[in-house]
Amino acid sequence: MDILVISPEAGNWISPSSLTTAVNRMADAFSRVGVRVLTISPFYKSKIKDPDRYECVFKGKEWLHGHSFEVYRSQDDPLHTYIYNDEFFGRPYVYGPPDDIPYGDNHLRFAFLASAALAYASAIRFKCMAIIGHEWGGALIGALAETIYQDDFESVPFFFFVHNITYDFHVSSSEIENIGLPRKDYNMDGYEFWGKVSLLKAGICYAHKVIFPSPGYRDAMLYTNLPGGLSGFLSHNANKLIGIQFGVSYQFWDFNKEKLPIKTAKANARKKLAEKCGADFGNKLLMYVHLDAEAGNTSETLATILADVTKEDVFVLVGSSQSHPDWSYYCDCAKQDPKSLHVIEFEETFSDVEALRDILAAADIIFAGNLREPSTSILLKALACGCLPVTGRNVGVASMLTDYTFETAAAANAFLVDDANAPHLMLPRVKDALNINRTDTADWDKIVVNAYGGFHYEWDKTISKYLLIFGELGL
Structure with a gap:
């Protein structure tokens, strides 16, 4: 089985974030059971250990806006592939300065990541059986796979991983076409959120299944009155939501x-x-x-x-x-x-x-x-x-x-x-x-x-449950 994974954070970071660690552990565990995973994330030169040890292995243009991108890999880091574009990822911070306003173009940056990842997978003929997107930074994969990249990926199930539902990015509805979303789904049952576009809702909207990091967290999201009216949207999509306990190393x-x-x-x-x-x-x-x-x-x-x-x-x-x-x-x-x-x-x-x-x-x-x-x-x-x-x-x-x-x-x-x-x-x-x-x-x-x-809950147990979910969809 081949799986395409897109995350805003992953790989060989100097100081890994909790999201980076989780995505890395998944990649390790998938590899141990013989699943080939193409894990793609941005190449943050200020975050990666020894960035000079990475080399550009591909150059291309994504299909949403025609932006150029480079793909970096290293023999020291075989499970991870990185997308680089200086305009979007040559910045000192991932989302914006700490304790300050996030970058105003984050929606464009991570729409570019999604588009470039799909363009690269298409170019190298990576015939995946499932696509995974992590957090709101990987949320636009599902929509792009069904539209611009439909010839290659329309029939591939998209699994959206929500690590923490409090993290989201909202943009004006005037940006809908710029990030590759179909305007027909701009409504309360789609990705509209109080007159704006919610990237988190977009990920859920176009996902075949939405994976939470524990059964308890999934239930809490469904049965807790979340601020802003998100509870109703989650209840409407309850059949998509699955809670699978993250493991530890x-x-x-x-x-x-x-x-x-x-x-x-x-x-x-x-x-x-x-x-x-x-x-x-x-x-x-x-x-x-x-x-x-x-x-x-x-x-x-x-x-x-x-x-x-x-x-x-x-x-x-x-x-x-x-x-x-x-x-x-x-x-x-x-x-x-x-x-x-x-x-x-x-x-x-x-x-x-x-x-x-x-x-x-x-x-x-x-x-x-x-x-x-x-x-x-x-x-x-x-x-x-x-x-x-x-x-x-x-x-x-x-x-x-x-x-x-x-x-x-x-x-x-x-x-x-x-x-x-x-x-x-x-x-x-x-x-x-x-x-x-x-x-x-x-x-x-x-x-x-x-x-x-007497109590061991390794990441391998988590991965085995993911594979069961994939199997239920006939993958």
Whole structure:
């Protein structure tokens, strides 16, 4: 099976984004099962490692506006192909300056990406059986495949991957023809959104199936009243929407390279982290709280019970960036009570994944409130490090976890509540974890082993489910 993949972010980046990492892991996993994937993304020279090691292997013109493009590849990066045009991709940022207005021509830039990718695939006679577009930057593939490139791709199913539905780009309806959309579908059931064009809706509109990064996220999008009226559009297209859990790369997240007993490995990781932080964890239960842009109400829930938690034999580690609205609050708390709380600074992108792995390897539990993270992969990463989630049954991946009770101790790997947004439910579960850790070490050791060794959700499992979906369409 051959698959064409177009993403606004992918490949050998210096500091991979979460989208880049996900697309790369998919490419790796497809390759392992013998699927030939042509993964195409822009050639951002400021983002790619060693750009001078790449060479131009093709020059052509896309068919939407006749813009010239170059195709770059490297033997060091065989799974990825890159499109370059200096006008569109010779800029310092992917979408626009951080914390500023996005580039006003982003719709033209990524319409060009879609068109150039299809033109290249046509030129090299890449006879794919499926096309995948990622996020709004890859959304226009479906429409272009059915119109300008219909001779080559009209019969090829388009799968639109929505990693985070809060990301979209809206443009004036005067730009419809400029980005290759059929004007007949400019309506509320198509890609119209409050008098403008929504690239996200366009991707969904022309997709055969829309893939979300977890079943829980798919259900949340369908059954939550999303702002702006998008809920009705998703409900109208409910038969297209599929949630498939993203995996994690255990080759990276398994910190225990020496294959020591997990109890020993975590004790070593705890000691190293304490030295790195200059903090004294003592013999306390080490609880990590991850506060990034997708942490939902975790911070609010923690703040409500923080005084109660720090009265217990618990040391709280907060991972955050200075841009988080509660950064100063937790820093002040840490100054007042350094024996119970420490703040670890991440950059806004949380791109230092090795630092995150070291924290999860050292921590006993991760406090995850009402996460908005589409795939809740932070919990899978925690499990891979033998770190037990304290979270809600309504969180994306929780349906695959086993709650700790006296009866389920042999299989348990988490501490779950009905509503992770409820402080009065989360606090008792933290205390339960502390109690088991202190009074029933045999049960605690078993739960950690269950998390670290008994629960593996690799990307290969994710890919196998994608292939089943493709198979149902006769591919």
